[in-house]
Amino acid sequence: MVDESLLRTLTPTVIGILGRRGADFAAAEDAVQEALVEALRVWPDDPPRDPKGWLVTVSWRKFVDAARSEASRRAREERVEVEPEPGPARESDDTLQLYFLCAHPSLTPASAVALTLRAVGGLTTRQIAQAYLVPEATMAQRISRAKKTVSGVRFDQPGDVATVLRVLYLVFNEGYSGDVDLSAEAIRLTRQLAAAIDHAEVAGLLALMLLHHARRPARTDPDGRLVPLAEQDRGKWDTALIAEGVDVLQAALARDQLGEFQAQAAIAALHADAQAADETDWVQIVEWYDELLTLTDNPVAHLNRAVAVGEADGAHAGLAALGKLEPTLPRYTAAEAYLRERAGDPVTAARLYAEAARAAPNLPERDHLTRQAARLNARIRPSEAG
Template identity: 75%
Template sequence: MDESLVRRLIPEVIGVLVRRGADFAAAEDAVQEALIEALRGWPDDPPREPKGWLVSVAWRRYVDVIRSESTRRRREDAVAVEPEQGPTSGTDDTLQLYFLCAHPALSSASAVALTLRAVGGLTTRQIADAYLVPESTMAQRISRAKRTVAKDGLGRPGDVATVLRVLYLVFNEGYSGDVDLVSEAIRLTRQLNGLIDHPEVSGLLALMLLHHSRRTARVADDGSLVPLAEQDRRRWDTAAIAEGVVVLQAALARDRLGEYQAQAAIAALHADAATAAETDWVQIVEWYDELSALTDSAVVRLNRAVAVGEADGAQAGLAALRELDPDLPRFTAVDAYLHERAGELGTARQLYAAAAQRATNLAERDHLVKQAARLRDTRSR
């Protein structure tokens, strides 16, 4: 069975059932039952029209459930006869699911899980493995999310900004288990970009492609982090960079700047530099100014301080840093880096050690410990 075809059809089929009157939770359950039957029968007897087959079987499963619930007898009368019209284009149906899964009443974690299940077509076990939680925990999370959407999802779908935030959260989860969430996020965002004409959707797709292009160079053979300035740029994916730049340029030409487009522009400037020394830090600072105006984000201003330190010197970067809250994540690591750039190696070493204690993951902690040790060794020579 063609897994990629099935995953593409799942949101379309769910959308057809929802449009016919099924609530979201019941539609998703019925489609899952149809998929089980497809797994049994398709290898030996594949249908000529896979989508039509899935719609017919899922609809029958849905009607069977309705008929078995005596308390919903009135609803049975409305849906027991399958509509005569065949399945239509899945574009509107799939797009609707993106917005339903970004329901405003859902937590970020629930919205991500539901998107991966209903739009991405992943199994509960795959999603659980990706997030390193028990399958039963993820099943409960998805069930609660489906009940929430079924209750009033058709009346209060999320907006574009929420959909994009959910997709970006998927992207930032990276890779674990047998599901590559980075690639999955790119696939879903690429699909959404084909369904909706919105420059920020294109901006997010460009941002993902540009960040993903550096994936293989970001980690050394021993699993340690490789900072951007030290990465082997020959290992960057030039095809992903080229696609990201084309998508970004088309979005920027719309003259409706948003935060994902601004972030992608910064990533494109990094990708355009043949070496770290050739990075256009002045333009990057300008883009951070645009991004800060759009988001009013302290994290953006923290990253801007680094760019200012590169463009105008370490002392200018430290001055920009002093305007921020020291409790910000990564503040101490940035402080250490800028002090090292300023030649204050003793202070930088202490700050690297302090930043390592605050690190939120093992790879980051090990990197900061190595930076502190490197300066200690430099000082002893």
Template identity: 80%
Template structure:
């Protein structure tokens, strides 16, 4: 069984059933049943047209369920509309599914889960493992999301920004279980970029590629976190960086700057520097200014303060940091870094230790604890 083929075909088959009149929840159930049937029969008797086979079987499963459900008798007139078996139309309904799964009535968590199931073709078990929750919990989340969007009609242009936020959430989950969500997010964003001509879609794809290119260098062999400044840049994926830069340049040439394009431009400047010391921090600050003008996000101001500290000196960075909300996540870590750069090791050590207590994950907590210990040891020496 070709799992990659199944995952590629699943959203197309689901989209076809929805276009023919099936509501989303019933169509998704029918597609899952067809996939189970495919797992049973394909190894011994693979079809010549896998997509056509799945469409035919899923449609029949849907009609069987429609007939059996008294509350859905109004759909029985669809029986006469069953298409003759044969090659499936080449129309790609995946784009419709993106917008349906990113419906504004869904919570971000539900939108992500539904996107991975309906568009990504992942099983409920795989999604549950990736999010470290019981399979039953994830099944309930997906079922509720399906019910929510079942009556939705996409008769208005979809909200691209919402779709992109969902894909970015998927990307930031990274890796857990047997599903690499960062790689899956890149695959899905490529798919979206192939179906819609939008500079921010390209901007998000570029951002993902540029961030993902540094993945191998982000952790040491013992699993500890390696900050950007200390990473072995020879381990960065130069092909992914080159692709990300090309995609970004094409998007920027459209002169319709958006948040993801600006973030990608910052990532590209980091990727372009052969050594940390050669990073163009002045340009990075300028891009943070562009980003701040596009979004009222306090995290952008926090990151900009650190960039100012690199471009104009740590005292200038601390002055910028003083204008930022001190309750933001990673504020204390940023303050510790800038104080260390300014030569105040005692304050930096105390702040690193304080930041470790509020770190969002174990790897970051361990890194901040080591930074505090390093400065304390140096002070005793």
């Protein structure tokens, strides 16, 4: 049995070693992927004593073979002909540079995510394609184009931490599909990044992921239907993840370098701290949304703040806050439906829930909103008949 998590952890280190020996990123990444396939074939019957050394040696040989097969790389062949012995690796440095490379600003978000999952996460093209519900050939083309885009970027060029974090956040929000749990993978990669770089926002993102992931077991019922936060069985929340997330967040906030992920994590921590929905400190949540909006003019944050105001100061105050926003915002109609119901207007709320369901971005959300509309309509009709 091959420990696939070990292979994923070693992937960026081995790519970095090949890069320092003269391989460009695309060639190094191809060689390591071939070595990973070889490991999956060989290791079950003949596990190596030194997995990293084995991967480095085999990847290097794959790279040399590829270099020798191309006449245009004869100059490189002279440099790489003597095979060095695998030496100690600067693992954190290599991994950090790969994060920056894969989140290069010249890449589209989709390409950056795919390249990060393959080069840093060690996932195969098939796994990534399955996770994103696209044909493997489509994902292979996306990854190939991304590698060509960054092929001329040196490993030692400084990167943008904010871009890396945005890519990891995109991965986390994909959740679970196929045989790869992308939320768990994003947490693993963010832990890896946090170990490689001392940065308050990296810690903030890790805390946010842990706190959100802790609620995952309660987010759906046995039939797979969405369960709203207020109705979740909080006994199913992962208290160990919550405690870790709070500890990571407090350490980040103590540095007094507030960023948007820390602010979001603080909001998630307040939700996690409430033993029941009616014990939620909505006043403090509104204050954190105000902090968040000084850092980013995110329309989703504006929408969520309006709902929080409705919880803290009453539904009519929430509707007033919502009325200042553009009705074209995603989920605006669903938020208005919720606040209208809270304000005692079930007829309007039912109509808005049905309207929001038609515009829902996915089937679980559409099903949830449709059931909300049906629930209110069932309550309205007997009343009208009376």
